[in-house]
Amino acid sequence: MKKLALNIKYWAKSTALILGLSAAVSCDGFLEEDVVARIGNDYLNTPKGMNDGINAAYSSMRLWYGTERGNNFTIFGTDIFTNGADGSWKFMNTYTNQFDSQNGHVRELWDGLYAGINTCNAVIDRSVNLTGISQSLIDQRVAEAKFIRAHHYFLLVQLFGGVDLQLSETIVPTKVVTRSSVAQIYAAIIADLEAAIPKLEAKAKSTDYGRATKAAAEHLLGRVYVTKATSEAGEASDYAKAEPLLQSVINNYGFKLIPDFGNVFAFGNEINDEVIWSTQYTYDPLNTGGGNNSHVFFLMEYDVQPGMQRDTENGRPFKRYKSTDYTLNTIFADRTNDSRYKNTYVDFFKSNKPGTYNTSFDKSKATVTFAAGDTTIWLPGYNMPASERAKYPYQVLTPELYTERLFPSLKKHLDPGRADRTQFAGGRDYIAMRLADTYLLLAEAQFRQGKIDLATANINKVRRRAAFPGKEAEMEITPSELTFEFITEERARELIGEQTRWLDLKRWGILVERVKMYNPQGAPNIQAFHNLRPIPQNQIDRAEGEASGFPQNPGY
Numbered sequence: 001m002k003k004l005a006l007n008i009k010y011w012a013k014s015t016a017l018i019l020g021l022s023a024a025v026s027c028d029g030f031l032e033e034d035v036v037a038r039i040g041n042d043y044l045n046t047p048k049g050m051n052d053g054i055n056a057a058y059s060s061m062r063l064w065y066g067t068e069r070g071n072n073f074t075i076f077g078t079d080i081f082t083n084g085a086d087g088s089w090k091f092m093n094t095y096t097n098q099f100d101s102q103n104g105h106v107r108e109l110w111d112g113l114y115a116g117i118n119t120c121n122a123v124i125d126r127s128v129n130l131t132g133i134s135q136s137l138i139d140q141r142v143a144e145a146k147f148i149r150a151h152h153y154f155l156l157v158q159l160f161g162g163v164d165l166q167l168s169e170t171i172v173p174t175k176v177v178t179r180s181s182v183a184q185i186y187a188a189i190i191a192d193l194e195a196a197i198p199k200l201e202a203k204a205k206s207t208d209y210g211r212a213t214k215a216a217a218e219h220l221l222g223r224v225y226v227t228k229a230t231s232e233a234g235e236a237s238d239y240a241k242a243e244p245l246l247q248s249v250i251n252n253y254g255f256k257l258i259p260d261f262g263n264v265f266a267f268g269n270e271i272n273d274e275v276i277w278s279t280q281y282t283y284d285p286l287n288t289g290g291g292n293n294s295h296v297f298f299l300m301e302y303d304v305q306p307g308m309q310r311d312t313e314n315g316r317p318f319k320r321y322k323s324t325d326y327t328l329n330t331i332f333a334d335r336t337n338d339s340r341y342k343n344t345y346v347d348f349f350k351s352n353k354p355g356t357y358n359t360s361f362d363k364s365k366a367t368v369t370f371a372a373g374d375t376t377i378w379l380p381g382y383n384m385p386a387s388e389r390a391k392y393p394y395q396v397l398t399p400e401l402y403t404e405r406l407f408p409s410l411k412k413h414l415d416p417g418r419a420d421r422t423q424f425a426g427g428r429d430y431i432a433m434r435l436a437d438t439y440l441l442l443a444e445a446q447f448r449q450g451k452i453d454l455a456t457a458n459i460n461k462v463r464r465r466a467a468f469p470g471k472e473a474e475m476e477i478t479p480s481e482l483t484f485e486f487i488t489e490e491r492a493r494e495l496i497g498e499q500t501r502w503l504d505l506k507r508w509g510i511l512v513e514r515v516k517m518y519n520p521q522g523a524p525n526i527q528a529f530h531n532l533r534p535i536p537q538n539q540i541d542r543a544e545g546e547a548s549g550f551p552q553n554p555g556y
Contacts, residue, residue: 044126047133053123054141057148058210058279059289060116064155065279065499066292066413066430069105071321073159073533074499075297079514080327080492081501082521084319085301085404095515095525101537101556109159110536113152114166120145120152121169143199147212147220150192154224157185157231158503159533161553175544179551183233186224193221204253209271209280210429215253216277219433219441222246226441227507229448239445246442249276255435257465262343264434265412276433283417283427291425295418297321298410298497302349306357306368306395307376313416314349315409316424321497322407326518328381328399331492335381337471338463340493345408349377361406362395370394379408410497436462436494444487452479459487462494506531529555 043049064070068089075081076093083093089105091098123145127138149167156163165180165188200214201207222245229238249255256273258264264274271278281292299317303310310316323345332341351370358367364386370376379397389396397406415426439458446455456479467475477486491504505511511531515522534556543550 044122045129047130050123050127050130050133050138050141053119054144054148057116057119057123057145060112060119060148060152061279061432062281062289063109063112063116065432066281066294066426066428067290068293068297068320069109070499071294071297072105073109074502075321075497076502077515077519077522077526077530078501078505078511079518080324080331080496081321082324082519083404084322084407086319089320090521093519094521095527095530099534101534101540101552103534103536106534107536107538110156110539113156114164117149117152117166118170120149121166124149125169139199140201143196143217144212146192146196147200147217150189150196150217150224151220153185153189153192154220154227157182157189158227158506160535161532164550175542175549177539177543177550181233182231186228186231186233189224190221193217193224197221202253204255204273204276205271210278212277213253215249215255216433218245219249219276219438222249222438222445223441226445227503230507230509239448242445243442243449246438246445249438250435250442255438257435257439257461259465260343261339261466264436265431267414267416267428270429270431274435275431276435276438278429278431278433280429281427283419285425288425288427292413292415292428292430293424293426294413294430294497295415295426295428296424298413300407300409301405302377302409305349305360305377307351307353307355307370307374308349309353310421311352312418312421312423313414314346314352315414315416316421317409319405321410322402322404323410323496324518325399327492327496328408331489331496337468337474338466338493339468340466341381344410344412344496345379345381346411347379347381347408348375350374351376359395361397361401361403362389364389364396368394381408412497431498436465437498437500440487440491440494447482447484447487452482456482459490462490466494527555529553 044053072089072092076083076089077095083090092105124142127142130138153163153165162179162181162185164177165184167188196212197214197217200212200217202214204213204215206213222242225238225242225245228234254273255276258272258274263269264272282288296316296318297320299315299319301317301319302308302314303317332338332344335341351372351374354370354372356367356369359365368376375394377395377397378392381399383398383400384396389398413428415428417427439462443455443458446458456477459482460476463475463477464472488504488508492501495501502511505514512526512528515526532553535550535552540547540550540552
């Protein structure tokens with residue numbers, strides 16, 4: 001069941017030029033893309049046009065979730081990840097002057113999000129003239145458009161500060177743009193989500209899986225308030241407003257924490273009881289855009305090691321993101337009670353290229369011999385003398401041997417369903433909102449209000465689930481142990497690699513100090529102005545008055 005789809009392009013503000021590349025929800029529950037040419041402007045005024053318009057707006061989520069740009073914006077330049085050996089975007093981790101207004105990621109994200117916003121604006125504005133469709137369905141689609149618009153402005157305000165606020169469709173190109181205040185942007189985001197929540201489906205999973213639901217909007221609005229609270233627009237009531245929204249997500253829709261943390265991101269389990277909302281992909285190369293690419297970025301160079309070659313199960317190792325020592329030694333210090341280190345990192349490899357080889361990194365033995373399926377590499381996670389490593393018939397990769405090429409690989413995003421070992425466009429859904437994050441955000445909002453007992457109870461729900469079987473009691477903390485530092489570390493343990501960390505550090509106001517403390521590559525150059533990203537130069541150039549009409553963020 002393929003459906004026609006649209007996209008509306010952004011230029012300065014944006015235009016209503018319909019290019020026809022976007023997404024639609026299929027009967028299989030994923031987003032499909034069709035190329036549709038020569039669609040008239042009146043098409044959006046029809047019931048089918050509105051439906052295809054909102055599906056087009058959903059496709060703009062793929063600019064962020066699971067892409068290199070979305071990961072670089074949120075993984076690089078933090079306390080828990082630094083750069084691996086390869087890639088041309090390391091300056092986003094090291095904060096050198098290469099990270100400037102000509103940055104391609106900044107330009108692509110800005111233009112793409114505004115294209116999505118104007119598509120939402122068109123759906124909303126034109127909905128009042130629709131006939132031949134029920135009002136309840138119109139209301140739901142408009143609510144979805146407001147959810148997407150709020151989502152995009154929330155990203156923009158966190159990354160760039162005050163931006164151009166457009167809440168109606170731009171029909172013709174214009175250079176008249178202004179930077180609204182952070183407070184104005186947040187007010188618009190909140191208004192959109194408050195209007196959307198009553199009209200969205202009040203169930204855990206939409207009838208058309210992938211559409212925004214009431215629960216997804218409540219989760220997003222709760223996060224908006226928690227984030228706004230520490231922004232220049234913050235108000236004393238923000239945490240109190242976040243609390244019932246997040247509690248509603250937990251109480252009212254039947255979401256559950258999956259008993260085994262290792263199954264949350266298990267391949268083939270992308271639709272599960274913990275997922276509140278995800279951005280959808282497919283293995284059909286015609287219908288998935290650029291695909292979910294997260295599977296390549298967190299992997300070490302296993303494929304040139306003795307007994308190994310690249311395969312789909314172990315992934316295509318781009319060697320982009322390497323966990324910091326702080327992550328491995330502090331965040332995941334407890335590996336006796338807490339299963340999350342074991343379930344987050346790959347700790348062994350099995351031979352898919354049998355034979356006898358000279359050793360590469362582990363010189364405690366001269367050669368190694370493998371049959372198919374034999375262990376070739378073991379990562380114990382702690383150092384051991386060469387004499388102990390020599391006892392094993394395979395290479396042992398200990399922390400003292402870690403390099404920018406050899407390090408523990410994150411396995412949350414592995415995608416063995418790809419057609420072949422070189423395929424870059426992965427097909428797994430990207431889980432953008434899940435219940436564990438809701439619990440942690442709720443605990444944070446309660447902690448900030450001094451409700452320490454309630455906050456501790458919610459933290460413990462996440463921690464008990466993360467325990468090895470029989471270790472649940474050992475994982476619980478007492479109210480006296482709940483500190484702000486503990487919250488920052490618990491979010492890292494639970495959400496590592498899920499495009500949250502840079503945004504968390506920024507909203508907590510500790511981005512610079514944490515990078516200086518824990519990210520040696522980023523420490524020398526990061527400054528206070530890096531709490532905002534540069535406005536893309538092409539946006540400034542196309543604005544009336546250029547830099548005077550649309551000023552650049554300080555420092556760029």
